[in-house]
Amino acid sequence: MVEKFREDSLDLEEYISHNIKSSKPKGLLKCVQCGMCTSVCPAAQHSNYNPRSMVECVLEGDTAVIEDEDIWYCFYCYTCHSICPADNSPCEVNQVLRQIAVDKGIADDHLIPFLGFGDSFLNHGIGGIPENFFPEMKEDIGDDWWDFKTHLDDVRNHLGLDPVFPSEEAIVEVSTILKSCGFEDRINKIRNHHKDED
Amino acid sequence: MKNVPDKNILLFKSCLVSVEYPGIESSTKYVFDKIGVDYHVDRAQTCCTGLGHYSDVFDQFSTTVNGARHFALANKLNRPNMVMMCATCYAINKKVANILNNNEEVRDEVNQVFDDCGYDWMKFNKGDLDSRENIFHIIDIFYSKRKEIAKNIKYDFSDFNIATHHGCHYCKVHYGDTIEGIRNPHIIDDVVNACGVETIGWYDFKRTTCGSGFSQRFVHKKHSLTVTLDKLKSLKENKTNILIHLCPNCHVQFDRYQTYVGDKIGEEFNIVHLNIAQFLALAMGADPYDVVGIQTHTVPVEPILKDLKPLSKDNKDEIIEKVSYKVDLDESEDFNMEADTVKVEVNETN
Known part of the structure; x- marks a missing residue:
């Protein structure tokens, strides 16, 4: 739990799955990129935030997503969490990404x-x-x-x-x-x- | 239906209820007294951390330490049934209970903090308090007491178009625990029905967030209020007079910002916002200013009150009979067979 994210490795998905915030640890790897999360997401409807592509970045180990400003538009409404057919929670993935940004000192603003x-x-x-x-x-x-x-x-x-x-x-x-x-x-x-x- | 307690309840204070709509707390107490619920409010209770937590200021570990203290308090007071007036408190405390019960490593670290501070009584042992068995929202209590609610109704709201807004953190976070559905949430509708009133039921955007998004209202105001507007427009199309809430954050978003949003687009919405506890208290004859606290609302509630009519004895008897039939049907085993099967499956997730 206290372990910090290692920037030099590709363990983004593993770090998020095992994070204290993740209530669906097995769901992230099961994501099939169906896009249901983005279809129902009020933030995706009104901004550039896209939970499906955020999860895609995580699964590909693309750490640039941590610095993506778009993730700060999520409402934390858990609609994606309540409806994902693979039992993933993009909403919690987002929360962990923001916490990594906080720990890295790039989320002060x-x-x-x-x-x-x-x-x-x-x-x-x-x-x-x-x-x-x-x-x-x-x-x-x-x-x-x-x-x-x-x-x-x-x-x-x-x-x-x-x-x-x-x-x-x-x-x-x-x-x-x-x-x-x-x-x-x-x-x-x-x-x-x-x-x-x- | 799951077992909902009516005694040994710690009524959990909410920061937004306390500072924005304190009438929700006094209304809850008024209704609980009328329908025979044993509760206590305690000044040793602080806050769930929710607003700070979902603004990313609180990390999950700090929130868990704070939550564990409240669970110890509830047990110390012999009131292990914690009942929330706010959807955020509900989701936060349920999640904390799940973490403490299922994650041994975190539980040990939390207990180490209490050890270091010399607060032995706050330590959490697995099973001390269970998310599903012990943590509820006032709407769950009201739902389980629909027969008693029907017996206490004095005023008739059936001339109004009433819609409901189910807070996301009540029905979407721990959706395995939510009573009466999450795809078309209708637990508030069912409680309103117990007052002899048919709601408008489903409407476009019924399931959508209020738009507050915790930080969004403050730092991305247009983004936040655009979502609120989607819902307000749909409610207006359905000629809604009253929107019933179960979460003070949603209540702030709609009541405080409805006129602001309307002015921006040159439209009037004229929708009154009441928490379900306030609605029930008014229907039971509570004083609007001494109990319900409508003086703290931004959209005036008075236009609704002046058109309220007392309920006739015949109508009341009819409502009691209908509600009794409906509740007995909901609670019958045959009717719930399918729901119980689903419950076993969702038990696997925390």
Whole structure:
């Protein structure tokens, strides 16, 4: 699981099949390139993303697919996963490819906007939409939404619900285990690497 | 039908329900109380990591460590039946349970993290919590309680055109566990039927994603909303008044962005968006502002409420009888023979 992808070899397919994310380890090699995944894929319909050709690259050991920008258009909707006649999951193949790109340090631009998810989790024990997206959302959705967001605690109280954040003890626990398993280092590495590049 | 629990439930809080549509949580509690479901919400619960996970920020190992802590919590509270209000929490937690039960190497590494931190109580032993036996979505609970739902209905929604949107991470990720189909998902339709309402059923793009795509809405907005638009156009062609959801992320995509998308193309959609728990609570007579939380919605729900009529006693008796017949048929052994055969085959995948 902790083994990193070896760039100098053609073990892309093997690496993906045995990755912790792969729930269908035997499916990838069974792919017959029928194209069902691409036929049902909403991203393929509206962008250059093509799950069939992505899987073809993986099976051919073509590591250039890791750097392909098109893979970042997948919706993670799992439609391909639910319908593949060979029991493959192009959606999970995509997720592993993106993780390889993250590990290689070539996906910083894709992750930087979302690092707030990690910070929020480490500091408050809850996810939620990162604040850096709020100004654009406020503009798109309107002032009523923003007004609600600023009065969230009052609304929750009115509905008889507990505060949004978990107990202090729970936040300490989750923060401790996420630091210990390397998650904090992972997001700091992305942030620092990105700063160095600038 | 698979065995769906109604007690020892840990109702799992969702970040998007909590901060965008908290009325989904209060409505779920309201409905659970009415239909006799024993549940508990706990402040030691954090979050599933889903939004960060599917934005590629969380790696699967970190998500698994976090999930294992929740499984230990559920067992510690003697509430091993975890029930989700969000499709993402549902898929994330099921996957974590499968990994912990089936991948010894990862399980040992996760337990090593807990050892290092001095949190012995969080350690996971194979079989502590099972994806299929212990992890459910509120829609599963509602479906299994259709008779009780029918008995508690006070308002008549049958004058509205109602469509359903089944979140992808409910019906497409762990599709072997999904009740009532994935090619034409209709578990929400069946629950709405228990209120004496026929939905519009199948429509073009019914199975299609909401378009949020986790990161897509934020970094490829046009790409994301084009997919949403496909669905909205189909719903409009079917004269939909209300779209019923089971996932707060889909709910955000449609409710928050419907007017924005409409303005871009000069079209009005006028579709109200409700979570299935909110719909049931309203049908059972819950207060729209004190329980259902419609004040947090972007598309106003009020136009629907002003046309709502109380259900007559005769109509209610008829609904109870019909629902009872339908549920008994669904649960009869003869009717389910084929479905059980299929279940054996899908058991092989995790």
